[in-house]
Amino acid sequence: MKILVGVKRVVDYAVKVRVAQGTVELANVKQSMNPFCEIAVEEAVRLKESNIAKEVIALSIGPKQCTETLRTALAMGCDRGIHIQTDLRTDYMELQPLAIAKLFQQIVAEKEKPDLILLGKQGIDSDCGQVGPMLAGLLQCPQVTFAAKVESKDNGFLVERETDAGTESIHIQTLPAVITCDLRLNEPRYATLPNIMKAKKKPVETILAETMGIDLTPRNPVLQVMEPPPRKDGIKVADVDALIDKLRNEAKVLA
């Protein structure tokens, strides 16, 4: 079985995002692999370690620094990488989920033909969660989102899916299929130094996005980008009467 894993390079989870010149500031900001993509890579590597998959390919779309993200994926155990290079912003400002899904579709349908596509459930920059379902729609193949457990079953997979009401079990009977990964699925491994060294020798192929013949113009114009309004300071009240007065007359949460 061949698995294709999507890995996105995003502003690091621990960074406080700032707005500058009307958009999210990226200059001099630390960027790393999207945490949900880490989980997807981990799951793919585990499937390879349990001999369900033979080859794992990591795919990343973005500027030339994406090769660093791909090297992390390779250090975690992927076999090779594909880098679709573009300087368009991938945090929704320029390249948007539909275009990303179409780029993936071309790689899947015409180039690699994997049996399984593993993606993170959403990018922590755009928070859309759309590439997975859109890709499945374009490929006309099964999809399970928010996977918390993935098991091989017959010639497909048994996936446990997180919902607000609980967990549902879905049996994917035909492949290829798209699975997007949620937090509970696994705990990603660290990149060990020997594997980082080995990863440097693994092949990474670069394809320029504009040569793929796909319309990459954004469908949804971004009107405004702003920071959330600062939270008002809390106040201390002198006694319970003052508290009730404020709750009733200012916060208006009491009758």
Place this chain on the structure above:
Amino acid sequence: MASIFFSSSRRKMLACSRPLPFLFTRRRLHQPYNSLTESDVQIFSEILGHNPSLLLQASDPIVHAASTDWTGHYWQAPARLLLRPQTTAQISALLAHCHQRRLPVVPQGGKTGLVGGSVPTVAHEEIILQLQYLNQITALDPVLGIVTCQAGVVLENLQDYCANHSWLVPLDLGAKGTCQIGGNLATNAEGPYFRKYGCLAGNVLGLEVVLADGRILDYNYRLSNNMKDNTGYKWHQLFLGSEGTLGIITGVTLACAPLPRSKQAAFVACSSYDQVLLVLQKAKQYLGEILAAMEFMDAAIWKLVEASGRHQMPLSVETILSESAVQEGGPFFLLIDTHGSNANHDQEKWQTFLEAVQDDILNGVLAQDIKQYQSFWQIRESANPTVAQLGYTYKYDVSLPIAQFQDWIQEMRLERLGPLARNESSSLVNANWGHILDGNLHFNVTTIGKREVQKDVLDALEPYLFHSILKRGGSISAEHGLGQAKNHLLPSVHDEHTLDLMRSLKALLDPRMILNPGKFLPAK
């Protein structure tokens, strides 16, 4: 002069073994101080604006908690009174009154010290003076990175504030969420970044201090932010590391460093201490100016942190032992941390370094994002809390020639701990970690499951440990200071002239000995 190696653990043990009534014990000791009277309390209350939350009496459970130190080793009795001034002027008035009335005072910051320096002693009935309400950061020059703040500012808050303006406070500790900058200065705290950012004292540009008699002294604090000023004795440096015995620090002006744009960290495992030394040398050579910290953790502490189950460990002792032969006490772990201004340049340096050490290490992991970087530090910083939870921990903080760490640990294990009779139910573990770049080792012995001092363990460790450190030219207290734990050891460390000079300084600045009695200097 005979050496008196009476540590706090031993004194606590002796106190336990002689159950004299509380009052009788106090009356037997020399009392140069007066007792607190109602009139004193009234005056304090007036100074504090009659605000009931700023003055608490002994019966209040908060005073009880404030009288116990972090390790729990120095609990004696609750202070008579707890004062929480909000301004330097109030501290000045409070101290002036205490000086006039000969009332002893213990200044208290975050109370995270490990030598019982900020809690009252039963002998003296000190009043606790807490600094926490002096918590304002008053100025930050965004161009020069000079920050001015009051002594009660929590270190982490100061770090966050400066980081928002792209400046780095040149001090970091595991206790950052609780400790206050005033306490850090009073104890000359160091932490892991000493090598890159220097001694904290070197970054102090200004200081505000209240003396025992209430006089306020200002060194470049309120009036100016000069970086260079040679207009007199550097008297302010005396107060740094004086542990509240010469004056109370109420404000500081600190020089910050540019916030590093690129931070990288790796954990590596070595099979022998010789390999550790090789990695250390190569790190200095290949990582050069970006090398910020290198922390040593031995197999014992690594296994304990693993067992606590609180962290996803990047490496496992068991796995390593199953794959490779290691020296006794190994494998040894190093956390290597770099700070730089350009991630690409730093990664190049890391590549060269990792290639250079690939035969010197068994395995290692490199943090791929900020979260992993922070987890590595959390693992390192959990060493102290992990052993503290397991039982009574005999803690020693020493300086040694770096090449001798493991040799000295083995000496202690073989000569002193090994011979201790121990069975399944009373196990004892020696776990070691430290700032290896600075030659600073934290040697810890924990009796698992037992929360009381045990005489045979104490006798095995003291005074032998101090003798052996001094014989190797080391320091018996690298950074934790003296407090009431190690002040008794000073006559073995310093000659009489030095001790006399220290006593003279104390007599000059605090003639009535009201500031933090029983601490820092040995009792005469």
